[in-house]
Each structure stands twice: as C-alpha cells, then as structure tokens.
Amino acid sequence: MRAMPVEFWFEFASTYSYPAAMRVEGLAAQAGAKLQWCPFLLGPIFREQGWDNSPFNIYPAKGRYMWRDLERICARMGIPFHKPTVFPRNGLLAARIACQFAEAEWIGAFVRGVYTANFATDQDISDPAILEPIIERFGERATTVIERAESSEAKARLREQTELATHFGIFGAPSVRVGDELFWGNDRLEDALAWYKRGADHPA
Amino acid sequence: MRAMPVEFWFEFASTYSYPAAMRVEGLAAQAGAKLQWCPFLLGPIFREQGWDNSPFNIYPAKGRYMWRDLERICARMGIPFHKPTVFPRNGLLAARIACQFAEAEWIGAFVRGVYTANFATDQDISDPAILEPIIERFGERATTVIERAESSEAKARLREQTELATHFGIFGAPSVRVGDELFWGNDRLEDALAWYKRGADHPA
Numbered sequence: 001m002r003a004m005p006v007e008f009w010f011e012f013a014s015t016y017s018y019p020a021a022m023r024v025e026g027l028a029a030q031a032g033a034k035l036q037w038c039p040f041l042l043g044p045i046f047r048e049q050g051w052d053n054s055p056f057n058i059y060p061a062k063g064r065y066m067w068r069d070l071e072r073i074c075a076r077m078g079i080p081f082h083k084p085t086v087f088p089r090n091g092l093l094a095a096r097i098a099c100q101f102a103e104a105e106w107i108g109a110f111v112r113g114v115y116t117a118n119f120a121t122d123q124d125i126s127d128p129a130i131l132e133p134i135i136e137r138f139g140e141r142a143t144t145v146i147e148r149a150e151s152s153e154a155k156a157r158l159r160e161q162t163e164l165a166t167h168f169g170i171f172g173a174p175s176v177r178v179g180d181e182l183f184w185g186n187d188r189l190e191d192a193l194a195w196y197k198r199g200a201d202h203p204a
Numbered sequence: 205m206r207a208m209p210v211e212f213w214f215e216f217a218s219t220y221s222y223p224a225a226m227r228v229e230g231l232a233a234q235a236g237a238k239l240q241w242c243p244f245l246l247g248p249i250f251r252e253q254g255w256d257n258s259p260f261n262i263y264p265a266k267g268r269y270m271w272r273d274l275e276r277i278c279a280r281m282g283i284p285f286h287k288p289t290v291f292p293r294n295g296l297l298a299a300r301i302a303c304q305f306a307e308a309e310w311i312g313a314f315v316r317g318v319y320t321a322n323f324a325t326d327q328d329i330s331d332p333a334i335l336e337p338i339i340e341r342f343g344e345r346a347t348t349v350i351e352r353a354e355s356s357e358a359k360a361r362l363r364e365q366t367e368l369a370t371h372f373g374i375f376g377a378p379s380v381r382v383g384d385e386l387f388w389g390n391d392r393l394e395d396a397l398a399w400y401k402r403g404a405d406h407p408a
Contacts (some may be wrong), residue, residue: 049263059253059375061370061373061374061375062375062376064373065373065375065386065388068386069387069388069392072395076395166265169265169268169269170265171263171265171266171269172266182269182272183273184269184273185391187389187391187392188273188391191276
C-alpha cells in the first residue's frame with residue numbers, strides 16, 4: 001500500500017460536511033487509507049468569490065433545497081439531524097482546535113462531536129462552554145486545549161491551512177484530496193476512496 | 205402503480221445534465237416510471253441570481269473542478285466526453301424543439317443526440333444545420349420541426365416552462381421532480397427514482 005493519505009478538508013459550519021465527517025473515518029478504514037483531517041475556513045474563500053455569507057443564505061432557492069436534501073440524506077444514512085436555528089455558526093475556535101490537534105488520537109471523535117452539536121443538538125459551537133465537555137470526553141483538560149488552540153502559532157496554522165486549501169483549488173466543503181485528485185461533496189466520498197483504492201492496487 | 209410522472213428538468217448547455225440525460229430514460233424504465241422531459245432555460249434563472257454567465261465561468265476554481273469531475277464521471281459511466289471548445293453553448297433552439305415536441309416518440313433520442321453533439325463531438329448546437337440531421341434520424345422533416353419550434357406558440361411554451369421551473373424552486377440543472385420532491389444533480393438521479401419507487405410501492 002502506498003503511504004499517500006486521504007485528506008478530508010472540512011469546515012464546521014458547512015452543512016454537507018456534517019454527514020461526510022460522520023462517515024469518513026469508517027470509509028477510510030475500509031479502504032485501508034490513512035485519513036488526514038484538514039480543517040479550514042470557508043469565510044475567506046467565499047469572500048474572494050464576493051460572498052459575505054453562505055451561498056445557501058444568499059440564494060434562497062438553493063438554500064431551501066439544501067436543507068431538504070440534507071434532511072433526506074441524514075434520514076437515509078441514519079444520522080441524527082436537527083436544522084440549526086443559527087446558520088452558519090462560527091466554527092473558528094473548533095477549527096483552531098482541530099487544526100492544532102489534527103494528529104491527536106481523539107481528533108475524529110472531536111470533529112464528530114462538534115458536528116453533532118451543530119447539526120443534531122442545535123448548540124452554539126462558537127461557545128467554549130459547548131466545546132469543553134466534548135474535549136473532556138477524551139481525558140484532556142479543556143482549558144489547556146483551548147489555550148493552545150488560541151496561541152498565535154495555532155492561529156497561524158489555521159490561516160496557512162486555509163491558504164493551502166485555496167492553493168489546492170478547494171472552493172467548498174467537504175472536499176477530499178487523494179494525491180492531486182480533488183473530490184467535492186458528501187456525495188463524492190465513496191468516489192474519492194474508490195480512487196484511492198485503485199491507486200493503492202495499481203501503484204504508478 | 206400511481207400515474208405521477210418523473211419529471212426531468214434539463215438545459216442543453218448544462219454540463220451535469222449531459223450524463224443525466226444519457227441515463228434517465230433507462231433508469232426511469234427500470235423503476236417503472238413514466239418520464240416527462242422538461243427542457244427549460246437556466247439563463248433567466250441565473251440572471252435573477254445576479255449572474256450573466258455560467259457560475260462555472262464566473263468562479264474559476266469551481267469551473268476547473270467541474271470539468272475534471274465531469275470527465276471522471278463520464279469515464280466511469282462509459283459516456284463519451286470531449287470538453288466543448290465553447291461553453292456555455294446556446295441551447296435555445298434545441299430547447300424550443302424539445303419543449304414543443306416533448307410528447308413525441310423521438311424526444312429522448314433527440315435530447316441525447318443534442319447533448320452528444322455538445323459534449324462528445326463538440327458541435328455548435330445553436331446552428332440549425334447541426335440539429336437538422338439529428339431530427340431527420342427519426343423520419344421527421346427538419347424544416348417543419350424547426351419552423352414549428354420557432355412559432356410564437358412554441359416560444360411562449362418554453363418561456364412558461366422556465367417560469368414554472370422557478371415556481372417549483374428549481375435553481376440548476378439537471379433537476380428531477382417526483383411529486384413535490386426535488387432532486388438536483390446527476391448524482392441525485394438514482395435517489396429520485398428510489399423515491400419514486402418507494403411512493404409507487406406504498407401509495408399514500
């Protein structure tokens with residue numbers, strides 16, 4: 001098997017990232033792939049496209065469709081879903097934590113915990129008080145984790161990761177990179193892992 | 205089985221409508237559904253969203269991704285693909301024909317012929333000389349068909365159909381309507397027909 005990881009690029013406010021984030025670790029394990037969690041911010045990328053809000057808010061027909069589509073997807077996949085009363089929620093602190101601790105053993109469970117708070121239990125994920133119990137599930141001291149995530153080093157790391165996303169041609173979330181190949185959307189997760197497996201079976 | 209048709213809403217310039225249009229008749233037949241071909245124009249819908257061009261041209265990262273994604277999809281599905289040298293192509297005349305003759309026996313084959321011209325053999329589908337041989341394959345006189353498609357009645361019909369698309373909350377192509385349920389994208393075709401089958405198996 002080749003060492004190339006499967007990179008999962010996500011933003012905590014992103015709706016379609018929710019079912020993808022809930023599924024990606026299992027799908028990567030099935031494919032025998034090493035998964036790399038790559039949080040980034042959509043805000044700066046959207047601003048470059050002239051949007052100061054989610055396109056789902058700017059274009060109401062698209063937004064209405066997305067909420068119904070997401071509800072159907074989650075129902076079909078058995079993923080709990082409650083339309084958040086605030087959208088998009090500010091995922092900056094959660095993204096800084098995920099970026100700083102991307103290699104921690106608990107990263108996958110943390111990411112799923114934050115998405116569940118946003119899209120299943122309708123909680124304000126920008127509030128440290130919401131994130132703290134999620135972090136402490138893993139035996140970490142929440143205050144220490146949050147302090148490190150708010151260091152200037154951690155802030156710079158997330159900024160760089162967002163710049164890297166743009167550099168890689170990423171324009172939305174979730175996105176999966178397999179080598180130079182980009183896949184966008186929850187509905188391309190399986191395609192991305194099939195692409196990985198084809199590469200792993202027939203290395204260049 | 206209930207009489208509710210599966211409506212396939214498409215625009216001849218739309219890239220993801222291409223693989224969907226090539227597949228939808230077979231998938232509908234497998235599901236036992238009556239298929240209704242609903243051509244419409246994306247131009248007026250995009251203009252309402254403030255776009256004077258395809259969003260794939262306005263947002264280059266999204267456009268680059270789409271062409272690569274479409275190439276992968278067509279390769280996987282065994283659908284011939286050649287990136288058109290002009291995009292988007294003007295599908296107005298073809299859409300008027302498809303709208304006026306939506307109930308003709310040859311409608312499905314005509315639609316596939318036009319998409320193939322645009323996305324596989326890179327031809328200018330706004331040119332009647334390109335459309336004529338496609339029409340004449342079905343034993344129709346092309347000049348008669350085109351004349352009828354350019355009547356004020358046919359023009360009004362396509363305008364009304366585009367207004368109906370907006371009314372139904374359609375904002376992109378391809379879209380499939382099954383009753384009041386909307387599905388957007390080539391990657392939702394199978395979901396739309398599964399939705400139809402669930403309704404047909406358990407009528408309300």
